[in-house]
Amino acid sequence: MKNWVHAFSVIDLISAGILLTAVSMNAIRRLESCVKAYSLNSWLLSLLVAMTALVVGETHLYIASLVTFLSKGVIIPVFLRRIVKQMKVTREVEPYVSNAMSLTISGILVAIVYGTLKQGIFVTGFSKNVLQISIAVIFIGLFIMITRRKAITQVIGLLFMENGLFLAGFSLTYGMPTLIELGVLFDMLMGVIILGIFAIQIKRVFASADLDKLTTLKG
Amino acid sequence: MLPVLLIPLITAFACYAIKSTRWMGYTSLAGALSLTAFSIPTAVSSISSPMEWMGGIFYMDALSAYMMALVVFLSLASAVYSIGYLEHEQKVGLIDRKGVGRYFALLNLFVFTMVLVTVANNLALMWIAIEATTIVSALLIGLGFTKRELAIEAAWKYIILCTVGITFALLGIFITYYASTAVIGTEGALNWTVLKGIASKLNPATMKLAFIFVLVGYGAKAGLAPVHNWLPDAHSQAPSPISALLSGILLNTAFYGIMRFVSIVQPSAGEMFTGSLLMIFGLISVGLSSIFILVQDNFKRLLAYSSIEHMGIICLGVGIGGPAGMYGALLHILNHAISKPLMFFASGRIQGRYGTTKIENVNGVLSSMPLLGILTFIGALSLSGAPPFNIFISEFIILKGAADQNLWFVLGLFLFFAVIVFYGILSGFGRMLFGGAKDRDPISHGSGADEKTPPPPGKPGRSGLSEEKEAESGFWTLCSNAVMIVMALLIVVLGLTIPDFIDSAIRASILALGVK
Numbered sequence: 001m002k003n004w005v006h007a008f009s010v011i012d013l014i015s016a017g018i019l020l021t022a023v024s025m026n027a028i029r030r031l032e033s034c035v036k037a038y039s040l041n042s043w044l045l046s047l048l049v050a051m052t053a054l055v056v057g058e059t060h061l062y063i064a065s066l067v068t069f070l071s072k073g074v075i076i077p078v079f080l081r082r083i084v085k086q087m088k089v090t091r092e093v094e095p096y097v098s099n100a101m102s103l104t105i106s107g108i109l110v111a112i113v114y115g116t117l118k119q120g121i122f123v124t125g126f127s128k129n130v131l132q133i134s135i136a137v138i139f140i141g142l143f144i145m146i147t148r149r150k151a152i153t154q155v156i157g158l159l160f161m162e163n164g165l166f167l168a169g170f171s172l173t174y175g176m177p178t179l180i181e182l183g184v185l186f187d188m189l190m191g192v193i194i195l196g197i198f199a200i201q202i203k204r205v206f207a208s209a210d211l212d213k214l215t216t217l218k219g
Numbered sequence: 220m221l222p223v224l225l226i227p228l229i230t231a232f233a234c235y236a237i238k239s240t241r242w243m244g245y246t247s248l249a250g251a252l253s254l255t256a257f258s259i260p261t262a263v264s265s266i267s268s269p270m271e272w273m274g275g276i277f278y279m280d281a282l283s284a285y286m287m288a289l290v291v292f293l294s295l296a297s298a299v300y301s302i303g304y305l306e307h308e309q310k311v312g313l314i315d316r317k318g319v320g321r322y323f324a325l326l327n328l329f330v331f332t333m334v335l336v337t338v339a340n341n342l343a344l345m346w347i348a349i350e351a352t353t354i355v356s357a358l359l360i361g362l363g364f365t366k367r368e369l370a371i372e373a374a375w376k377y378i379i380l381c382t383v384g385i386t387f388a389l390l391g392i393f394i395t396y397y398a399s400t401a402v403i404g405t406e407g408a409l410n411w412t413v414l415k416g417i418a419s420k421l422n423p424a425t426m427k428l429a430f431i432f433v434l435v436g437y438g439a440k441a442g443l444a445p446v447h448n449w450l451p452d453a454h455s456q457a458p459s460p461i462s463a464l465l466s467g468i469l470l471n472t473a474f475y476g477i478m479r480f481v482s483i484v485q486p487s488a489g490e491m492f493t494g495s496l497l498m499i500f501g502l503i504s505v506g507l508s509s510i511f512i513l514v515q516d517n518f519k520r521l522l523a524y525s526s527i528e529h530m531g532i533i534c535l536g537v538g539i540g541g542p543a544g545m546y547g548a549l550l551h552i553l554n555h556a557i558s559k560p561l562m563f564f565a566s567g568r569i570q571g572r573y574g575t576t577k578i579e580n581v582n583g584v585l586s587s588m589p590l591l592g593i594l595t596f597i598g599a600l601s602l603s604g605a606p607p608f609n610i611f612i613s614e615f616i617i618l619k620g621a622a623d624q625n626l627w628f629v630l631g632l633f634l635f636f637a638v639i640v641f642y643g644i645l646s647g648f649g650r651m652l653f654g655g656a657k658d659r660d661p662i663s664h665g666s667g668a669d670e671k672t673p674p675p676p677g678k679p680g681r682s683g684l685s686e687e688k689e690a691e692s693g694f695w696t697l698c699s700n701a702v703m704i705v706m707a708l709l710i711v712v713l714g715l716t717i718p719d720f721i722d723s724a725i726r727a728s729i730l731a732l733g734v735k
Contacts, residue, residue, distance in 0.1 A: 158386075162386060165389055165390055168390060169390075169393035169396075172396070173396050177405070180344065180409075184346075184347060184350075187350040187351055191350070191354055191378065194354055194378065195378060198361060201361070217369060217452040
């Protein structure tokens with residue numbers, strides 16, 4: 001049963017999918033598609049945890065997989081989609097840099113991460129690629145946060161960062177104890193909900209969903 | 220122990236359920252009082268003998284007790300101040316009844332999360348609590364008050380920057396977990412009590428990497444430059460009692476996380492590594508903030524930059540290390556937690572009366588409100604580091620620590636910046652305190668309005684209208700004066716002597732951090 005996971009390098013395949021969905025954020029123009037990319041990313045993440053659970057055979061990993069799927073794969077995307085609808089924002093993402101440019105930069109980021117983590121102070125016996133991919137996803141998330149104009153895209157960038165972080169923690173130590181993981185997820189869920197509330201407030205007060213308007217406070 | 224965590228939670232729900240706004244305030248005050256009553260014995264007993272609860276999830280030693288005492292003290296001060304403050308804000312129409320309920324509920328939740336940070340034994344649980352403080356306080360900054368659009372901008376920046384920062388801190392914690400499971404397996408591998416024992420066996424390279432992530436992550440939350448951008452916005456836009464809590468203790472709870480990490484990383488990675496990183500961050504913070512203090516024209520932002528400066532000094536003290544450096548840093552945490560909230564409380568009163576936060580629009584506070592003026596003056600002198608006030612003492616001890624270790628370059632740079640700050644703060648507040656009182660209607664100006672009315676020179680006395688307004692908010696005056704007088708007295712006393720119980724608490728905390 002475990003053999004096919006190894007034989008087809010399923011774990012590497014899934015993590016490549018996680019990287020691809022993160023990179024695809026650079027080329028997506030519509031906000032709904034961004035949310036879709038995020039949910040796909042989360043589903044792959046939870047699938048990866050489930051596959052590892054199959055290999056290692058630990059129950060708490062199955063729980064982690066299920067909780068990840070429910071919170072990141074279902075609740076948050078549904079919530080984000082409602083916010084996007086409610087705000088009636090123009091659907092375009094409107095990045096500061098062109099798609100081609102940001103794709104290139106993401107590629108460079110991935111290359112840098114692979115280059116620097118190659119010699120490896122981490123020996124996990126897990127997979128050669130997962131740690132690198134997770135760090136790359138964190139940086140791509142950060143890059144998306146910096147270069148997008150809409151409040152919601154910043155939130156999605158943050159969520160990609162957190163998926164990357166989750167993956168990093170997972171590849172290092174097979175995840176944290178279940179209780180801690182639940183706490184982290186709860187914090188994240190609360191954070192997203194509150195960011196959603198603020199995004200709506202920004203839209204209401206500044207009559208725009210662009211963060212360009214938030215430049216009064218400085219100095 | 221358990222009551223200390225439960226009381227703020229129960230109070231939060233009670234405040235939300237109560238109908239009358241006055242009673243919400245009193246409930247919150249009762250909660251803060253009983254929290255004080257329960258926490259004092261717990262703190263005192265844990266200073267002499269550390270204790271664990273619930274199978275090692277919670278742990279209190281002298282350092283946690285010290286930080287918890289500060290959280291409790293400031294929550295009590297804010298609870299008293301908030302009653303009058305919110306009554307005033309409600310009268311002026313800045314907040315409605317529902318908003319008041321939400322405010323008090325969130326205030327108590329905020330206290331709960333900060334207490335949780337101080338008693339968490341598990342590093343990841345501490346992370347969860349610190350992230351929770353961000354979420355709750357962002358709501359306190361951004362919601363509830365009408366006519367404060369900028370507060371939403373501040374809250375957005377705050378939550379985004381701090382969450383991104385703290386995400387990196389979590390990566391650092393994962394890496395620590397990786398390092399410690401390699402030594403002892405998964406059982407209790409993130410517990411501070413366990414890590415303390417095996418710190419010297421951890422892989423140095425891994426721990427260095429972890430420390431960098433944690434320093435950047437928690438540093439963003441603690442307001443260390445260059446990741447401080449959220450701080451001036453959040454502190455200047457938050458309601459005054461919340462600014463006091465943010466500045467006085469929230470920054471320090473994040474820094475408490477860094478201090479815990481330093482003591483885990485030091486045995487394997489060496490004092491040089493953590494010390495020099497902390498000193499660099501500290502000096503950048505002090506230097507950068509000194510420039511902004513010098514050119515600042517908004518007094519709440521000036522106070523916010525002063526917080527960055529003082530966090531930089533604390534960071535510097537821990538970085539210098541040794542008994543003197545650590546003692547100075549811990550004492551500085553206490554001193555800053557008294558002086559800064561005093562100033563934010565006072566600035567809330569000034570803002571309420573003058574309807575502005577611009578320094579140039581405030582004039583002659585000493586002659587129009589003598590008591591408030593004197594209290595502000597004491598606070599400003601203390602913050603600027605003038606002797607014989609409390610902050611001078613702790614800065615002096617940190618300088619002594621630097622001299623002990625022959626860090627003359629650091630010492631010189633610090634002194635240079637301290638002089639700039641001294642001038643910046645005193646000139647800013649000097650312009651507000653001295654001069655003739657201006658004749659203005661306190662509520663005709665929207666808050667934060669930046670109209671440029673030239674100060675009418677030499678026109679002492681007040682108009683009948685402002686007299687009346689002053690009387691109307693007499694209750695606020697009473698509450699805030701009571702709090703501020705206590706704090707000003709503490710500033711003066713701590714400037715003259717360090718009481719024995721504080722001294723022994725700090726010494727025990729230093730031992731708990733493993734500094735000999």
